[in-house]
Each structure stands twice: as C-alpha cells, then as structure tokens.
Amino acid sequence: MKKIIYILFIVLAVLLLVFTLNHDDKKQVKEYVEVLNSNFELCKTCPPGFQLNEENECVSRNLYMQYESLENKGVGGLKTALPKVRDGFSPQQIDLGRYLFFDPVLSADGTVSCATCHDPELGFSDGKERGVGIKHTQLKRSSPGLWNVAYLNKFFWDARSTTLEEQLQGPLFADDEMGNTPEKLIETLNNIENYKQLFAQAFPKRKANDSIQLHEIYTSLAAFESSLISLNSRYDQYAHGYAKALNENEIEGLNIFRSFVARCAECHTPPLFTNQQIAVIGTPEPEGLPFDAGAEITFNDKTRRGGFKVPSLRNIEKTAPYMHSGRFKTLRETVEFYTKGRGHAVPKGENLYLHWHIWEPNLTDTELDRLVDFLKTLTDESFKPKVPEKLPSGIQIQHINT
Amino acid sequence: MGNNKTTFNKIIYTTLILLLGFFGGYKIFSPKSAGATMPVKNTLFRNVSGNDSISSLTKEFTGKIFEVKDGDLIMDAVKKATPGDLIRVYPGTYSETVYVDKDDITFQGIVQDSNWPTLDGKKELNDAFLYSGNGIQIEGFKITKYKGNGIMGQAGNNFVIRNNWVVDTGVYGIFPQYGKNGLIEYNILTEIEDAAIYVGMCDNIDVLHNEVYGNVAGIEIENSRHCLVENNNAYNNTGGILAFITPGLPIKTTYDVIIRNNFVHDNNHKNFGAPGSIVSGIPAGTGILVMAADDVIIENNIISGNKNVGIVITDFANGGAKASKDPESDPNPDNIVILDNLMVNNGYDPIGEIKALMLANLSSEGPDILAIGKGSGSSILNRDKYVTFGLKDFGEPKITDTRDVKSLLLDKPAEPRKLSKNKLGEYTYFGVCSGCHAYDIRLIGLPVNVIQMIYKNNPKGIVEYINNPKNLRDDYPEMPPQDYLSEEAKIAVAEYMLTIGK
Numbered sequence: 001m002k003k004i005i006y007i008l009f010i011v012l013a014v015l016l017l018v019f020t021l022n023h024d025d026k027k028q029v030k031e032y033v034e035v036l037n038s039n040f041e042l043c044k045t046c047p048p049g050f051q052l053n054e055e056n057e058c059v060s061r062n063l064y065m066q067y068e069s070l071e072n073k074g075v076g077g078l079k080t081a082l083p084k085v086r087d088g089f090s091p092q093q094i095d096l097g098r099y100l101f102f103d104p105v106l107s108a109d110g111t112v113s114c115a116t117c118h119d120p121e122l123g124f125s126d127g128k129e130r131g132v133g134i135k136h137t138q139l140k141r142s143s144p145g146l147w148n149v150a151y152l153n154k155f156f157w158d159a160r161s162t163t164l165e166e167q168l169q170g171p172l173f174a175d176d177e178m179g180n181t182p183e184k185l186i187e188t189l190n191n192i193e194n195y196k197q198l199f200a201q202a203f204p205k206r207k208a209n210d211s212i213q214l215h216e217i218y219t220s221l222a223a224f225e226s227s228l229i230s231l232n233s234r235y236d237q238y239a240h241g242y243a244k245a246l247n248e249n250e251i252e253g254l255n256i257f258r259s260f261v262a263r264c265a266e267c268h269t270p271p272l273f274t275n276q277q278i279a280v281i282g283t284p285e286p287e288g289l290p291f292d293a294g295a296e297i298t299f300n301d302k303t304r305r306g307g308f309k310v311p312s313l314r315n316i317e318k319t320a321p322y323m324h325s326g327r328f329k330t331l332r333e334t335v336e337f338y339t340k341g342r343g344h345a346v347p348k349g350e351n352l353y354l355h356w357h358i359w360e361p362n363l364t365d366t367e368l369d370r371l372v373d374f375l376k377t378l379t380d381e382s383f384k385p386k387v388p389e390k391l392p393s394g395i396q397i398q399h400i401n402t
Numbered sequence: 403m404g405n406n407k408t409t410f411n412k413i414i415y416t417t418l419i420l421l422l423g424f425f426g427g428y429k430i431f432s433p434k435s436a437g438a439t440m441p442v443k444n445t446l447f448r449n450v451s452g453n454d455s456i457s458s459l460t461k462e463f464t465g466k467i468f469e470v471k472d473g474d475l476i477m478d479a480v481k482k483a484t485p486g487d488l489i490r491v492y493p494g495t496y497s498e499t500v501y502v503d504k505d506d507i508t509f510q511g512i513v514q515d516s517n518w519p520t521l522d523g524k525k526e527l528n529d530a531f532l533y534s535g536n537g538i539q540i541e542g543f544k545i546t547k548y549k550g551n552g553i554m555g556q557a558g559n560n561f562v563i564r565n566n567w568v569v570d571t572g573v574y575g576i577f578p579q580y581g582k583n584g585l586i587e588y589n590i591l592t593e594i595e596d597a598a599i600y601v602g603m604c605d606n607i608d609v610l611h612n613e614v615y616g617n618v619a620g621i622e623i624e625n626s627r628h629c630l631v632e633n634n635n636a637y638n639n640t641g642g643i644l645a646f647i648t649p650g651l652p653i654k655t656t657y658d659v660i661i662r663n664n665f666v667h668d669n670n671h672k673n674f675g676a677p678g679s680i681v682s683g684i685p686a687g688t689g690i691l692v693m694a695a696d697d698v699i700i701e702n703n704i705i706s707g708n709k710n711v712g713i714v715i716t717d718f719a720n721g722g723a724k725a726s727k728d729p730e731s732d733p734n735p736d737n738i739v740i741l742d743n744l745m746v747n748n749g750y751d752p753i754g755e756i757k758a759l760m761l762a763n764l765s766s767e768g769p770d771i772l773a774i775g776k777g778s779g780s781s782i783l784n785r786d787k788y789v790t791f792g793l794k795d796f797g798e799p800k801i802t803d804t805r806d807v808k809s810l811l812l813d814k815p816a817e818p819r820k821l822s823k824n825k826l827g828e829y830t831y832f833g834v835c836s837g838c839h840a841y842d843i844r845l846i847g848l849p850v851n852v853i854q855m856i857y858k859n860n861p862k863g864i865v866e867y868i869n870n871p872k873n874l875r876d877d878y879p880e881m882p883p884q885d886y887l888s889e890e891a892k893i894a895v896a897e898y899m900l901t902i903g904k
Binding site for chain 1: 481499501503504528529532534535549550551554555556557558572573574577580581582603604605650651652653676677678679680723724725726727728729818819821825826828829830831832833834836837838840841843845885886887888891
C-alpha cells in the first residue's frame with residue numbers, strides 16, 4: 001500500500017512538473033505575440049473627424065454637414081456644404097496607410113517615403129520649390145499639400161488623375177520619385193512579416209496567409225490620405241457664425257478675397273477654397289526652366305496650355321513656396337502676382353488662353369497685406385496624425401525636412 | 403417812423419403767418435414725414451403683376467429696427483443686428499462696404515425729397531453690399547463709384563434686391579452668385595463695365611421690371627437654371643440680354659430661361675469691357691445673345707434698333723470669347739425656342755463676319771436673328787416675319803406661349819437643411835471634439851467615459867465648462883474655450899457626449 005501511494009505521489013509530482021513546464025512554455029509564446037502586437041497592432045478606432053459605423057467604416061463628420069450647396073457642387077459662401085467626400089475606409093486600413101505613408105521601404109532603394117515630399121510638419125508638402133525624389137533627383141513641380149484631399153476629384157498639378165489610388169501610383173512608380181515597380185513593391189512587402197500581419201488585419205475578408213496585393217497597398221494609402229481633414233480653422237469658426245473669430249484686418253482680408261476686384265474666391269471658392277477647375281493664370285517658371293505646358297498635355301488641348309488645377313488654400317500658410325513650380329517664396333509674393341498685370345509673366349511667343357479672372361485689380365499694398373492676414377486664418381492642424389515611432393519594415397523613421 | 407414800424411410789423415406778421423402756413427402745410431400734407439414709411443415685411447413674394455398665383459408669404463416683421471443716419475456707419479447696425487432685424491438708412495452719403503454674414507437682415511433705404519441714402523465707394527472701395535446670409539433684402543439705395551460690385555451675394559438664398567439705383571459700380575451692378583430663389587426687380591443700373599445685372603451660378607431667379615442702359619451687358623444669366631427675365635427695359639448697352647454657359651466654372655449648365663416682355667432696343671454702346679473678360683468679345687449692337695445655354699424661350703419682346711443683330715444664338719466657339727475649353731461643359735445651345743417677338747430695324751450696321759454672311763445669302767438687310775455654330779432641337783414661330791441667317795435647322799415650336807409660367811421662383815423659400823439636435827451633436831462631436839477626446843482612451847483631453855461620470859444628467863454643466871474651461875487636473879493640459887460654437891451646437895454636443903458608448 002505504501003508503495004502504491006509512493007508511486008502515485010511520484011506520478012503526481014511528474015505530472016505537476018510537466019504541467020508547470022508546459023504552462024511556462026505557453027506563457028512565453030503568448031508574451032512574444034503580445035510584444036509583436038504592441039508594436040504593430042492597427043488602430044481599431046477612427047481618426048478625429050470620423051465616426052465608426054456598424055460596418056467598421058469611418059464616415060466623415062463635420063459642421064459643414066449642417067448646410068446645403070447649390071446643385072450639390074460644394075462651392076459657395078460661408079455656410080455651404082462641402083463637395084462629396086471620399087470616406088468609408090476601416091480604421092485598420094487608415095492606420096496601415098499611415099505606416100505605409102511614412103515607410104521608405106516603398107521606394108526602390110528604401111530612401112524615399114511619401115512623407116519625404118509630404119511632411120505633416122510642412123502642411124504635407126516639403127518646404128522646397130520643387131520636390132526631390134530618389135537619388136536626390138530634382139522634380140519638375142512643387143509638392144502639393146495633402147490636407148482635405150478626400151474632397152478633391154482631380155489630382156496632380158496637371159489634373160491627370162481622378163482618384164487617389166490612381167494618383168499615388170504616379171510617385172510610387174516614377175523613375176525620378178520613388179523609383180519602384182509594382183512587382184518589386186509587392187515582393188518587398190510580402191517579405192516583411194510585420195506587413196503580412198498588418199495587411200491581414202486591415203483586409204480581414206481574405207485568408208490571413210494570402211499574399212499582399214497591390215490594390216490593398218493603394219487602398220490603405222488612399223485611406224490614410226483621405227483621413228487628413230482640416231476644417232476647424234479660425235475662418236471656419238467665423239463661417240459657422242462666430243464673428244469674433246477673425247480680427248478687423250482678417251475680416252477686411254476676407255472681404256477683399258471674396259470681392260470681385262481681387263476675385264480670389266471665384267476660383268478658390270469656399271468652403272474648400274478651390275472650385276476644382278483648371279485655370280491658365282500665367283505664373284512664371286523658375287529661372288532657366290522651360291515653360292510648363294501643364295494641362296495641355298493631360299487633355300491634349302492647346303486652349304489649356306499652361307493650365308493647372310486650382311489648389312485648395314487650406315493650411316496654405318504651411319506649404320511655401322507657392323505655385324506649380326514653387327516660384328514664389330511667400331504668400332505676399334504670391335498674392336502680388338495677381339495684381340502685376342494680366343499676362344505680365346507670360347514668355348514671349350506664348351499665346352495662352354489666360355483665365356478671364358486674371359485682370360488688373362490694382363490692389364494696394366495694404367490690401368495685399370490684408371489678403372495674407374486672411375489666408376493665415378485658414379490654418380488648422382488640430383487633426384494632424386501621429387508619425388509612427390517605429391516602422392514595420394524596421395527602417396529608421398526619417399525626419400528629412402525638419 | 404410809426405408808419406414804418408407798422409409796415410415793419412405787418413411784414414413780420416405776414417412772414418410769420420406764411421412760415422407757419424408753410425410748415426403747417428408741410429406737416430399736414432407731406433407724405434414724407436419720418437413716421438410715414440412703414441417697415442417692410444420681410445417677404446420674398448410680392449404680387450407684382452396682379453396675378454394671384456404668386457403666393458405671398460405671411461411672415462410678419464418681428465425684429466428690431468435700427469436707424470442709420472448721415473454720419474453713421476451702416477456696418478455698425480449690421481454688427482448689432484440679429485436675424486429678423488430691419489436696418490433703415492436715411493438720406494446721406496455712406497462710404498463703406500456693408501458685409502452681411504448673417505441671415506434674414508433687411509436693408510431699407512429711405513428716400514426723402516428725392517434725396518437718396520447713397521453708398522459712395524469713391525472709386526476706392528471694392529463692393530457696396532457683400533452678403534453670404536440667407537433672406538437678405540436690399541432696397542432703396544443709390545450705389546455709385548465702387549470698383550467691384552454694387553451688390554454681391556455669395557450663396558445667400560431667398561434674397562430680394564429691389565428699387566436700387568446703381569451707377570458705375572465697377573464690374574457688376576447686382577451680382578448674386580450661388581444663390582437659390584431670389585428676386586431682382588425695379589432697379590436702375592448704368593455705366594457698368596460688365597453685366598449690370600449678373601445672375602451667376604444660381605437657381606430660381608426672377609429678374610423683373612429693371613431698367614439697364616449704358617452698360618457692356620444689360621442682364622446676364624450665366625450657368626444658372628430656372629430664370630425668368632421679364633418686363634425689363636434694356637437699351638444702349640453693348641449687349642442687351644444674355645443667357646450664357648461659360649466654360650471652366652464649377653456649375654456647368656444653363657437651362658430653363660424665359661426672356662419675355664422686355665424692351666431690348668438700341669443696344670449699340672461701344673464695348674468698354676475689361677480686356678480678357680467674356681463680355682469684351684460682344685459686338686456693339688447685340689440685342690439678345692444666347693451662348694451655349696439650353697432651353698431658352700424668347701417671347702413677346704420688342705427688339706429694335708440693335709445695329710448688329712436682334713437675337714444671336716451661338717455655340718461657345720463662335721461666341722467671340724477666348725477661354726479654355728471645358729470638356730465637362732456642353733458648348734452648344736440646344737432647344738432654343740423663339741416665339742412671337744416684335745423685331746424692327748435690327749442688323750442695319752453689322753460687323754464684318756455678318757456682312758460676309760449677308761453677301762453669301764445675297765441679302766441686302768442685316769439679320770434680326772442669327773444662329774451660328776452647333777446646337778440642336780431649336781425652333782421658331784413665324785420665321786417669315788424676320789430676316790434670319792442660320793436657322794435652317796430650326797423647327798416649329800411645340801408651344802405657342804408661356805403664359806402658364808407666372809414666376810420661376812420657388813413656391814416657398816428654399817429652406818436650410820433640416821437637422822435634428824442629435825445629428826448636430828454628432829457632427830460637432832466628431833467634427834470638432836474628437837481631435838482631443840475619445841470614448842475610453844486618453845488623447846489630449848479627458849476620455850468621454852470620464853466626462854460622462856462627472857456630468858451625468860448635466861449637459862448644461864458641459865456647456866458651462868466648454869464656454870469657460872477651468873483646468874481642474876494637473877495631469878491634463880487646459881482646454882481652450884470652445885465658445886465659438888453656436889449655442890445650439892454646444893447643448894447638442896453636450897447631450898450627445900452623454901449618450902455615446904464604446
């Protein structure tokens with residue numbers, strides 16, 4: 001009997017030992033997973049400006065939804081609805097897009113990210129006259145800011161894309177920008193375990209082990225870009241009815257801006273401060289550079305020679321220098337262009353179809369100062385996204401422009 | 403001396419009696435004494451033509467009255483006014499830009515002894531009136547010497563602009579843009595270097611009983627729909643009445659325009675439009691010009707003495723304006739209907755291109771009506787009455803008159819978007835507050851579930867706090883006041899925040 005008890009005791013002890021050992025193993029594995037996830041788990045909530053619905057989509061919400069707009073075009077005055085918005089991405093897609101946006105692994109040699117030219121600290125532009133791509137290549141045009149691109153229907157200065165997904169393939173695969181190829185991009189990302197897991201989180205409908213697809217990359221980047229909302233400037237407070245939001249000088253600037261003398265609001269129409277049209281205004285190219293035909297090429301239309309997309313002016317204070325070639329260093333220089341005479345900077349021999357709003361408004365120096373005062377009231381970065389601390393690729397995050 | 407004194411007294415008495423009689427009579431008989439002008443009701447629809455089908459709003463005037471006299475600023479009254487108020491402006495000269503970013507404000511100029519309240523821009527100021535609010539009514543002003551516009555609206559609906567006298571106010575006289583449901587009537591406009599009355603990118607506008615002369619364009623309907631231009635007198639402009647689609651604008655169409663019962667005569671003024679402007683290409687002597695617009699009906703106008711052509715219908719390419727093409731905007735005029743019009747003595751001295759057409763058509767007379775370029779579906783009644791070029795493709799109209807259309811205004815005012823309190827709270831919370839607050843995580847400010855514990859059943863407490871935040875926690879930054887939100891938005895968002903869950 002004693003023997004039996006003894007044996008049982010030993011068996012129990014062994015079982016206990018095995019159990020404990022097993023338990024420790026499992027605990028270790030679990031902790032390892034948690035370490036991985038705490039680094040790169042995608043956000044389950046929407047960024048500011050969006051409400052999560054039951055389909056796990058982030059839908060845009062803002063005070064302009066109180067209003068209507070004529071013919072639903074999203075152009076008008078102070079209390080006018082915005083144009084149709086691009087929304088409905090999941091929180092995970094937006095967050096994955098954020099990682100991709102800042103990750104230089106997207107470029108051919110791992111040196112250039114989207115944020116290289118679209119730095120959140122510089123209004124999602126780069127502070128340079130013209131962008132600089134892979135291997136320090138000087139690009140043709142200035143990097144546009146990205147705030148509120150969710151409301152745009154034309155992309156690039158020459159309006160050659162109509163969707164964000166189409167647009168972002170431009171820089172990704174241009175030799176002088178990020179220099180990548182679709183094949184290489186897919187191969188690179190599929191070889192990074194972190195990204196494989198993150199894409200599985202962001203696109204849960206497909207099998208977890210499926211490889212990353214190009215369209216998933218595009219969707220994620222578009223999701224992040226369309227989450228960059230800036231609609232809470234002091235101008236907006238004024239527009240919604242708070243008269244004290246702007247001081248006397250700024251209101252004077254607003255009145256000059258919307259008057260038919262300066263005519264700024266005719267193309268930079270509230271609430272987005274663009275009417276999303278092409279305009280030939282005849283700004284000068286930087287010294288030594290050839291004339292940029294712009295939208296003439298896109299539309300194969302000589303009447304649009306030298307035409308460019310009217311940019312939004314929201315957060316314009318942050319995105320100097322200005323115009324398609326970054327020719328003007330300051331806002332003051334930029335507004336002054338419009339009063340220096342219709343066609344004053346058009347090269348000899350160019351017979352452009354200058355826009356009819358380009359005329360001779362004879363604005364005074366004081367009026368130009370007031371316009372700049374007003375333009376600075378369009379600044380709002382309260383929803384600026386966080387730059388990731390670590391990147392899924394393991395590449396060190398860059399702060400090129402700051 | 404005594405005699406002299408008596409005579410002197412007589413003169414004094416007589417003078418006194420005369421003076422008394424004069425003032426007494428003035429007091430009794432003058433219709434212009436200050437109390438006699440009653441505040442207008444803030445109504446949009448006035449029964450202008452004796453026709454009962456245009457309903458009159460019964461909205462009574464309920465607001466405060468501000469009186470502005472010579473030496474005051476109209477703008478001081480605007481700053482104090484709230485929706486529903488009336489600003490009465492007495493004769494005098496006011497050199498200012500009146501901007502109105504509020505709803506339902508009425509400006510009533512009071513003319514006394516032919517003395518007008520005059521807004522004088524002295525060729526230094528840009529605009530006399532600039533409004534963005536709905537329900538703006540401006541009447542009874544003389545406006546002169548501005549550089550941009552007499553009256554410009556951006557997106558205000560339900561406006562009334564009437565009885566104004568606008569002389570040389572720069573580019574446009576009366577210019578509503580992005581507006582819905584507006585009435586422009588009984589105004590006189592002259593010396594405007596573009597369009598005197600310019601309806602740009604609007605819907606449902608009636609332009610009635612105006613006198614426009616000595617401008618580059620008298621009345622222009624551009625990229626707008628449902629517009630009635632009736633009973634106006636347009637003369638001695640470069641072009642009398644225009645219906646356009648201009649390419650490159652965000653709203654791309656013009657259709658459903660009726661031009662009827664107007665006098666359109668002797669529009670032979672030299673073109674003094676600014677170089678590059680669309681109207682600078684209009685030849686002097688143009689009565690009615692339809693460019694690229696669709697569904698325009700021209701009926702019962704008296705069109706006479708326009709030396710180039712009475713009515714011209716053109717596509718954009720032949721319109722004489724140099725502007726970039728716009729693939730999103732249809733450049734051709736379609737479904738133009740010319741009903742009965744009285745046309746005499748037009749086309750007596752046409753421009754070279756039309757002279758060439760006359761030669762080609764073996765015609766010694768210039769055209770009453772010219773159609774040039776592409777376009778389809780157009781028609782004309784009794785074409786044999788007129789000298790016409792280019793109307794071979796015009797058919798017989800399917801209608802003979804437009805008498806069923808009394809007005810193209812809306813039956814009732816365009817209403818602002820209806821919004822529940824809950825939706826306003828939602829828009830405010832996600833549109834503004836979510837930058838710093840999330841439900842159960844710390845962003846910058848307190849998590850909402852903590853706020854819910856502090857302010858349970860007390861939304862007003864939240865409103866008080868956001869108006870005047872006090873930093874109660876050392877571990878959080880101080881919240882900036884959110885007092886710029888409207889009172890409705892504040893209480894709506896406070897209530898909304900107390901209801902949300904994870």
